[in-house]
Structures are given as C-alpha cells and as structure tokens.
Amino acid sequence: MAEAQNIPVGSTTAGSIAVAAESTVATRMSAPPSFDVADFPVPHGREEEWRFTPLERLRGLHDGTAVANGNGVKVDVQAPEGVTVEAVGRDDARLGKAGTPVDRVAAQAYTAFEKAGVVTVPKETVLTEPIRISVHGEGGTAFGHQVIELGAFAEAVVVIDHTGDAVLAANVDYLLGDGAKLTVVSVQDWDEKAVHVAQHNALVGRDASFKSVVVTFGGDVVRLHPRVQYAGPGGEAELFGLYFTDKGQHQEHRLLVDHNVPHCKSNVVYKGALQGEDAHAVWIGDVLIEAKAEGTDTYEMNRNLVLTDGARVDSVPNLEIETGEIVGAGHASATGRFDDEQLFYLMARGIPEHEARRLVVRGFFAELVQQIGLPDIEERLIAKIEEELEAAVA
Amino acid sequence: MATLEIRDLHVTVEADNATKEILKGVDLTVKQGETHAIMGPNGSGKSTLAYSLAGHPKYTITGGTVTLDGEDVLEMSVDERARAGLFLAMQYPVEVPGVSVSNFLRTSATAIRGEAPKLRTWVKEVKEAMERLNMDPSFAERNVNEGFSGGEKKRHEILQLELLKPKMAILDETDSGLDVDALRVVSEGVNRVRETGEVGTLLITHYTRILRYIKPDHVHVFSGGRIVESGGAELADKLENEGYEAYTKGGASA
Numbered sequence: 001m002a003e004a005q006n007i008p009v010g011s012t013t014a015g016s017i018a019v020a021a022e023s024t025v026a027t028r029m030s031a032p033p034s035f036d037v038a039d040f041p042v043p044h045g046r047e048e049e050w051r052f053t054p055l056e057r058l059r060g061l062h063d064g065t066a067v068a069n070g071n072g073v074k075v076d077v078q079a080p081e082g083v084t085v086e087a088v089g090r091d092d093a094r095l096g097k098a099g100t101p102v103d104r105v106a107a108q109a110y111t112a113f114e115k116a117g118v119v120t121v122p123k124e125t126v127l128t129e130p131i132r133i134s135v136h137g138e139g140g141t142a143f144g145h146q147v148i149e150l151g152a153f154a155e156a157v158v159v160i161d162h163t164g165d166a167v168l169a170a171n172v173d174y175l176l177g178d179g180a181k182l183t184v185v186s187v188q189d190w191d192e193k194a195v196h197v198a199q200h201n202a203l204v205g206r207d208a209s210f211k212s213v214v215v216t217f218g219g220d221v222v223r224l225h226p227r228v229q230y231a232g233p234g235g236e237a238e239l240f241g242l243y244f245t246d247k248g249q250h251q252e253h254r255l256l257v258d259h260n261v262p263h264c265k266s267n268v269v270y271k272g273a274l275q276g277e278d279a280h281a282v283w284i285g286d287v288l289i290e291a292k293a294e295g296t297d298t299y300e301m302n303r304n305l306v307l308t309d310g311a312r313v314d315s316v317p318n319l320e321i322e323t324g325e326i327v328g329a330g331h332a333s334a335t336g337r338f339d340d341e342q343l344f345y346l347m348a349r350g351i352p353e354h355e356a357r358r359l360v361v362r363g364f365f366a367e368l369v370q371q372i373g374l375p376d377i378e379e380r381l382i383a384k385i386e387e388e389l390e391a392a393v394a
Numbered sequence: 395m396a397t398l399e400i401r402d403l404h405v406t407v408e409a410d411n412a413t414k415e416i417l418k419g420v421d422l423t424v425k426q427g428e429t430h431a432i433m434g435p436n437g438s439g440k441s442t443l444a445y446s447l448a449g450h451p452k453y454t455i456t457g458g459t460v461t462l463d464g465e466d467v468l469e470m471s472v473d474e475r476a477r478a479g480l481f482l483a484m485q486y487p488v489e490v491p492g493v494s495v496s497n498f499l500r501t502s503a504t505a506i507r508g509e510a511p512k513l514r515t516w517v518k519e520v521k522e523a524m525e526r527l528n529m530d531p532s533f534a535e536r537n538v539n540e541g542f543s544g545g546e547k548k549r550h551e552i553l554q555l556e557l558l559k560p561k562m563a564i565l566d567e568t569d570s571g572l573d574v575d576a577l578r579v580v581s582e583g584v585n586r587v588r589e590t591g592e593v594g595t596l597l598i599t600h601y602t603r604i605l606r607y608i609k610p611d612h613v614h615v616f617s618g619g620r621i622v623e624s625g626g627a628e629l630a631d632k633l634e635n636e637g638y639e640a641y642t643k644g645g646a647s648a
Contacts, residue, residue: 340451341488348448348484349498349554350476350505359501363492363537 033100037064037111040104049103052282052314054250057221059141059167059195061105066167068112072142073135073166075117080129083156084120094118094147098173099201099227106199106225109143109169116145119158123151123177130157137166137194144170148184152177152205157374158184162218165191170198176208178232183211185377189384190218192249199225204264206232213372214270215381216243216251217388223252233263233295240269241283242368242381244388245311247276254284255300259293268300271368273361273388274311283333285317289326297327304335305364307357358389396426396463396479396561398447398594404457405439405446416442418619419458422596426561429588429595431605431630434616435638440598441485443616444566447596448482449475462562477506479561483551483568490538495550496520498538499557506558523556526586528579545576552583563587564596569604581607602634617641 030047031040042063043050050062060066077085088095095116101107119131133146148158154177162168176182188196196219204210208231216222228237237257245251257266272281283302304313317331338360346356365385369378405417416439424430434440446453447460449472460467462478470478490498499520504510511519524533527549539547548568555563565584569577585608587593597608605613605627613629614621615638622641623629 339488342490344448344450344472345484345488346490346498346502347472348476348482349502349558350473351501352473352505353471355501355505356473359493359498360490363490366492 029102033102034107035096035101035110037104037107040107043104049254053223053252054221057195057250058105058197061108061167061169061195061197064108066108066141066169068114068143069140071138071140073137073144073164073168075144076134076136077117077119078132078134079119080127080131082122082125083127083131084118084122086118086120087115088118089115092116092118094149094173094175095145096171096173098147098175098203099199099229101171101199102225102227103199105169105197105223106171109171109198110145112143112169113145116147118147118149121150121154121156124153125151126155127157130159133158133160135160135162135168137162137164137168137190139165141167144168145173146170147173147175148182149175150177150180150182153179155181156183158182159377160184160186162186162188162190162194162196165194167195168197172198172200174200174202174210176203176205176210176231176235178206178208180205180208182209183213183374185213185215185372185374186224188214188216188219188222188224190222192218192220194219195221197221197223200227202226202228202237204228204230204235204237207234209236209238211238212240213377214239214241214253215384216241216253217384219249219251221250221252223250223254225254225256227256227258228266229258230261230264233261235261235264237264237266239266240368240371241271242365243270243272243281244385245272245274245279245281246388246391248278250280250282252282252284254282254286256286256288257298257300259287259289259296259298262293263295264293265296266298266300269368269371270302271304271365272302272313273305273307273364274313275307277310279311280314281312282314283316285331285333287319287329287331289319289321289323289329291322294323294325295327296329299328299330301332303333303364305361306335306337307361308338358386361385361389396594398424398480398562398596399461400447400458401460402458403443403446403455403460405442406454406456407442407452408454415456416453416619417446420620422614422621424562424594424596426594427591428612429597429608429610430612430614431597431599431610432614432616432621433599433602433630433633435642436600438616439619440600440616441566444482444564444596444598447475447564448472448480473505476560481555481558481560481563483548483555483563483565485567485570487539487547487551489540491540493538494535495538496534499534499554502554503557520557523553526556527553527583529553544571545573548572548576548580549583552580555587556583559587559590560593562594562596564598566598567600568597569599569601577604578607584608602630605630615641
C-alpha cells in the first residue's frame with residue numbers, strides 16, 4: 001500500500017478527509033434518466049448526486065443560464081485510414097444508444113448540442129495507430145456530443161485531449177460491438193479556469209473489452225461520470241483513473257458499472273494526489289450487480305495521497321449486490337497523508353527533499369500507469385506527473 | 395581521518411502531550427576505522443541516539459554538539475548529513491511502493507556521490523554487491539522494502555552501506571530478527587566495509603550475538619540515556635554472562 005496511514009472507509013481525520021455514509025445506487029439519483037433537461041429540477045446542492053459539487057462554480061451549466069456561443073471548443077479528429085469521421089444532426093439514430101443522461105447537466109448537454117461527432121471503426125478493423133481527438137477550449141461555452149462506435153471484432157485506441165479554457169458540458173458514447181476492443185484515454189489537461197462536466201456511456205458488447213483511462217490534471221471544476229453497461233455476456237470493463245488535484249481545484253469522478261447481464265467483469269482503479277489549499281477530489285464508485293447478472297466478477301479501488309494540509313477528499317465506494325451467484329465482488333478506498341517516514345528514509349540516503357517527494361508520488365502513480373499498456377501514453381503521463389510535481393514542490 | 399564527535403548530547407521527544415528527555419548527556423568519539431558497539435537494555439535510548447544523529451524530525455536536540463570532521467552535524471538537514479558521510483542502517487526500513495530498488499539505489503548513489511554513476515560500471519557494481527549478500531538479481535526490480543522479509547530488509551540496508559561507502563555507519567539493531575545464516579551474511583557485508591578502514595562503525599545492539607561476527611574495538615553500555623560504562627571487547631563478554639541488570643538499576647537511580 002502506498003500509505004502508511006491508511007484510513008478505512010467510515011473514518012475521518014482532522015476534518016479534511018471525509019467518507020460519506022452508504023447510500024444505494026438505485027436511490028442515489030434524484031430524478032430518472034432523461035434526454036430532456038426539463039425533466040430535471042435545477043439542483044440546489046443537497047441532492048445526493050450534487051452534494052459534493054460547487055454549483056456556484058459551474059458557470060450556469062446546471063441552471064440553464066449557460067448558453068453556447070461560437071467560441072466554445074474546437075474539435076479536431078485525426079483518424080487512421082478505414083475510420084469514418086462524421087458530424088451528424090440531432091436525429092442520427094446512433095446518438096444516445098449507449099446511455100441516457102442521468103443528471104441535469106448531462107441532459108442540458110443533450111438538449112443543447114447542435115452537431116454531434118461520430119467516429120466509426122468498421123467491423124473486424126484492427127487499428128495500429130490511435131484515433132486522436134483534440135478538444136481545445138477557446139474561452140467560450142459549448143455543449144457537445146461524441147459517439148465512438150466499434151463494429152464487431154474491431155480494435156482501436158482513442159485518445160481524447162482536452163486543453164485550453166472552456167465551459168463544456170458533453171456526453172460521450174462508446175458503442176462496442178461483439179468481441180470489439182476499445183481503449184479510450186481521456187486527458188483533462190485544461191487551463192485553470194475551465195469547467196468541464198461530462199457523462200461517458202459505454203455499452204460493452206458480447207465478449208467485448210472496454211478500457212477507459214481518465215486522466216485529470218487541469219480545470220477549475222471537472223466532473224466526469226463514466227458509466228458502463230453490458231449488451232451481452234462475456235464483456236470486460238477496466239476503468240482506470242488518475243488525477244492530480246491542485247490548490248482550489250475541484251475534480252470529481254463518479255463511476256457506475258451496471259452489471260446488467262451475466263458473466264461480465266469489471267475492474268476499477270482510480271488514484272489521486274492532492275496538494276494545496278482547497279484542493280478537492282471526489283470519487284464515487286458505484287457498482288451494481290443486478291439479480292440476473294450471475295457470474296459477475298468485479299473489483300473497485302480508490303486511493304488518494306494527500307500531499308499538503310488544506311486538501312479534501314471525499315471517497316465513496318458503493319457496491320450493491322442483488323445476486324449471490326457471483327465470482328467475486330470487492331471494493332476498497334484509502335486516503336493517506338504523505339508519509340514522513342518514507343521521506344526520512346529517502347533523505348537519510350542523501351536524496352534531497354523535493355526529489356524524495358517526487359520519488360514517492362511517482363511511485364504511487366507508477367503502479368497504475370503501468371497497467372495502461374500503451375507505452376507512449378504511459379510516457380506522456382509520467383512526464384505530465386513530473387510537471388505537476390515540479391509545481392508541487394515549488 | 396574522519397571523526398564523529400558527540401558531546402553532552404541531550405534529546406527530547408514529545409509523547410502523550412509531554413516532553414520526555416531520552417538522551418541525558420551522551421559523550422562519544424568514533425574515528426574512521428574504529429568499531430564501537432553500543433549495548434543496552436530496551437528503552438535505554440540507543441535507537442534515539444541513532445535517529446538523532448541521522449536527523450529524524452521526531453527528536454528534538456536540547457543540548458550538546460555533534461560534529462563530523464569539525465562540521466556541525468546538528469545544523470544539517472537529513473539529506474545533508476547523509477551526503478556528509480553519515481549512514482544509518484535502520485531497524486525498521488519503510489516500504490516505498492512503486493519505487494524499484496534499482497531506481498532507489500541509483501538515485502541515492504547519485505545524490506551521495508554528487509554525480510550519476512556511469513551506467514555500465516554501476517550495473518556491475520550493484521550486481522556484484524548483491525551477489526556478495528546472496529541476493530537474487532530479481533531483487534533490484536522489486537519495490538523498496540515492499541514485501542521484503544526481515545532478512546531481506548537488513549540485507550538491503552547493508553547493500554546500501556556497501557554501495558554508498560559512508561564515513562560513519564550507524565547500524566541500528568541490524569541483528570534483530572535475523573536467523574544465524576542471515577546474521578552471518580549481513581555481518582560479512584559489514585566486515586567488508588570495515589576492512590577498507592574507511593568507515594567508522596557505531597554498532598547498536600541489544601544482544602552480544604552479532605559481536606561474534608563483528609569484533610568491536612570498543613564496547614559501551616548504554617543505560618538511562620547515557621553511556622554508563624566503556625571498555626574493550628571483554629565488556630561484551632561480561633554483559634553476555636551478567637546481563638544488563640546492574641546497569642538498569644544504576645540508570646534508574648541516576
């Protein structure tokens with residue numbers, strides 16, 4: 001374990017690390033899913049799904065006052081040969097197939113977007129180069145919808161980069177055909193003022209494999225909601241996340257894996273480091289094993305490393321099991337402070353303090369980064385972590 | 395010739411909302427090439443001495459001086475002390491997840507030597523040092539102290555001692571928890587470093603067992619936060635036969 005002081009779920013330390021009370025997946029949302037923003041009341045902040053989020057910093061995404069202007073985000077898609085890239089209208093049948101908005105901002109995004117991006121990898125097409133989607137904020141407000149569809153037995157890696165400054169609400173749909181393999185790396189490397197709220201919906205086909213790597217470094221408020229459902233048995237989902245929450249930033253990752261069919265697997269690992277006054281990370285990990293989902297194998301874990309005083313973590317793993325006929329189900333959450341004994345040990349070997357801190361934090365993330373399985377992405381993340389650490393020790 | 399001089403060292407620790415004096419005036423001089431054994435009962439302050447010399451933040455120096463070749467050690471940060479030539483082999487080395495032994499050793503050697511060791515000679519140097527300590531090459535790829543057995547942790551400490559070549563080595567109960575085979579391997583490692591004549595050794599131990607493998611020039615009995623008796627190797631034999639009883643009584647009344 002990365003931390004000498006592991007704090008088990010249900011305990012608090014010095015008021016800065018809190019673990020919320022159990023609440024069930026089914027009752028968590030205050031309104032049923034809908035594509036229409038009008039079906040959701042404007043949140044006041046005490047709802048289960050909003051109680052950690054600073055609504056006043058959402059720049060009106062939650063109450064209808066945010067309006068798209070022309071200079072929201074610039075989206076650029078680079079795709080290898082064989083991939084179809086389209087911009088489609090609201091009536092395209094592929095939109096919304098992977099999932100329905102579950103909160104007001106996601107519904108707002110669905111209600112307000114004008115054109116959706118659709119990237120299609122035909123069946124049995126195995127890409128050797130990643131598809132790269134650059135989402136660059138130009139300072140304005142935007143509502144987006146992106147679909148990434150893989151036909152049966154297709155294999156692809158998609159890297160989505162978010163940079164610049166924007167107020168963005170979006171839905172991203174991942175449709176995996178039978179036996180398809182999709183790895184998506186979503187990097188939130190926003191400028192410091194950006195606000196980004198998005199729902200990710202993955203629909204994992206029979207025997208398909210979905211790997212999501214969510215990396216959040218930047219932004220004023222980033223609130224992501226990766227969700228997974230299965231379209232047939234034999235599906236696998238790996239959800240990895242890495243965040244580095246700095247002074248004043250709010251970074252929230254709310255996950256749901258809905259085991260709605262038998263014999264599927266899921267593995268969730270999110271790790272975060274926090275530094276600075278009012279750095280706030282929220283991790284909600286919901287796993288639902290429905291009564292019909294026999295043979296499910298699932299595990300979820302969240303670890304946080306608090307580097308300085310004044311940072312706050314809310315970590316809420318939640319496992320709801322409706323059948324006992326499963327292979328395995330587990331969850332873990334631990335939040336620890338920077339371990340002074342590790343620091344002493346390294347410094348007692350001549351290593352200067354800032355370098356010792358970097359070693360420890362790099363080590364904390366290394367175990368996760370190594371699981372991504374894409375060397376160029378791994379290298380980039382390590383470099384980015386180094387960059388964050390430079391700021392950390394400064 | 396490197397000399398570590400400890401003069402009238404007083405150290406306190408905060409415990410249970412109270413300040414407790416642990417070291418009550420320690421005087422000791424260790425010269426390069428010498429081996430001093432510090433022996434004493436549990437709670438006598440031996441480990442406090444070791445950690446205070448290394449600069450652990452838990453301990454507050456309230457009086458006295460420590461110099462290494464005339465330089466004020468107490469003014470130095472933990473890493474500066476290490477770079478000045480002090481080495482503490484710890485009784486309970488901590489885990490550092492995600493940091494491999496090879497990365498750790500190289501980072502440390504770079505800091506101590508002031509420049510990165512040349513890769514080719516370094517790899518060979520580490521490999522040979524590990525072989526001498528009966529360590530499997532796969533050890534280098536494991537994370538620092540993670541899942542190490544007690545014996546592996548101590549070998550790893552002595553591996554660092556061999557690679558970092560300090561002027562003063564403080565070995566804090568390096569013998570504790572080792573079986574006879576591991577004790578022999580670890581002691582041989584310490585002796586290789588001692589035989590260079592380049593290091594002064596402060597061997598802190600509760601038991602006389604390790605002194606069969608590492609012959610001290612001086613033996614000091616530590617009790618009640620100070621050295622209460624000093625002598626040659628024969629003092630260890632006396633302790634072996636009589637235990638610490640005579641000293642703990644004396645320490646309590648002092």
